[in-house]
Amino acid sequence: MKALTWQKKGKITCESVPDPVIMDGHDAIIKVTACAICGSDLHLMDGMMPTMQCGDILGHETMGEVVEVGRDNTRLTVGDRVVVPFTISCGACRQCKWGNWSCCERTNPNGRQQAETFGYPLAGLFGYSHVTGGFPGGQAEYLRVPHADVGPIIVPEGLSDDQVLFLSDIFPTGYQAAEQCDITPEAEKTIAIWGCGPVGQMAIRSCFLLGAKRVIAIDQVPERLAMAQAAGAETIDFSTENIQETLVAMTHGLGPDAVIEAVGMEAHGADTMMQKVGSALLSVTTLERPFALNQAILGCRPGGIVSMPGVYAGALGPVMIGLLMNKGLTLRTGQTNAQKYLQPLLERIQNGEIDPSFVISHRSANLEEGPALYEKFRDKKDDCIKVVFYPHGGSQ
Structure with a gap:
């Protein structure tokens, strides 16, 4: 065969x-x-x-x-x-x-x-x-x-x-990622999703199926952002916008109630100069890159949920564990x-x-x-x- x-x-x-x-x-x-x-x-x-x-x-x-x-x-x-x-x-x-x-x-x-x-x-x-x-x-x-x-x-x-x-x-993966955000129609939650690839697209629609009030989808690929918009998501193009500043403005300073990191080990991009230097260094090594994960941890409101369907395999670059702890975030992940x-x-x-x-x-x-x-x-x-x-x- x-x-x-x-x-x-x-x-x-x-x-x-x-x-x-x-x-x-x-x-x-x-x-x-x-x-x-x-x-x-x-x-x-x-x-x-x-x-x-x-x-x-x-x-x-x-x-x-x-x-x-x-x-x-x-x-x-x-x-x-x-x-x-x-x-x-x-x-x-x-x-x-x-x-x-x-x-x-x-x-x-x-x-x-x-x-x-x-x-x-x-x-x-x-x-x-x-x-x-x-x-x-x-x-x-x-x-x-x-x-x-x-x-x-x-x-x-x-x-x-x-x-x-x-x-x-990808459909169960996106759905489980959304389910981990504890979405109900009564809660009227805002969910931010990093990555509008196939899993991210399924997660967007799964969030709406479960009753999310708003979904904010983050990517830089035009056709993926367009597909997210077609599902009813608001979008952030991180190639032209600062993710954190835009999230704060879109949520009137409150932040999303839960975030989904649907990118995984080969994430690129960063907002601050230190993150940009780190991104450049890690991109030429085999070390996995947690940039989308760190942005999601930063972007989630205090007391919120970080759902991580993005795939990682082993050693990871610096993760904002201090932010995760001090903000009282719940991390949910797994195959x-x-x-x-x-x-x-x-x-x-x-x-x-x-x-x-x-x-x-x-x-x-x-x-x-x-x-x-x-x-x-x-x-x-x-x-x-x-x-x-x-x-x-x-x-x-």
Whole structure:
């Protein structure tokens, strides 16, 4: 089969690789009908995630048709159409039973290695380095799905691949980020969001779904700001405006009640001269850059909430921990517990409350176009916001 693979920092290629096979009785094999490039895949491309190996198959936003099931899998049958969450969870350990699906204690075969950095093992992830299990990803024609009787959700008739594909990651990620802000219609909260990429876009709409009064979206890419405005968000272009001064003015000196940092480890930009010098220094190293996080901590009102879906992997540049403490802020973060949200968010799609396909800007039926589209997405060229592939042709 064909698959998109990581070769080295900055180099993604389309290769012919062996087809996946059933390795456990609870496995399933799916024929991938749609998959996408996630913003966190760019961290892999840019060499920010350790333990990637030449030839690793990328991708963790995947759906398709079940073509084979293991003998112990009684939930799925051949022909089922499923969306596969990016976290691999067993459903039986204490973390899964607590609803902390992304903290599953059993699914990462390299958990001991991961524990050397994180203290404890976490859930395995598709296509996201060997420290998270070394599982082949879903930017391919076929995908082996471990614990397939726990993770995938069966898609009902009447919904297109484009509508449901993002249940695999970015829709639950944006929704969890918004949910962590304790939004209710009665609270009339103002939420500020750093980053208007795909997760930020889902977070904007999720905030409104949950009843936020105002959403202020922060970015510098015109097409992303326009998409945020189309959802009803007010916007700040940080290339022309000082974020903190503008936030203070927009909220009449009160500040946003909660903030969402949807940028992560490769953030750029700063307001003060010291921050600008630090940004320039850190940008030429592999150290992760917390500029969006620091701006969010600064921008949040005292006693507010900082929700952080942005991905980080290891060592981080200086974080404004003193501001976090002195302002009495609550920090909420973590990989998304995707399985928790699959059914509720599927129902929102079915009810017409949201169509996540709005975020797709580029489509391709040819995985061989993947390397070029990776570069286009990374470089924000051609108004590229979200790329979806249909490995077996056509589009949904």
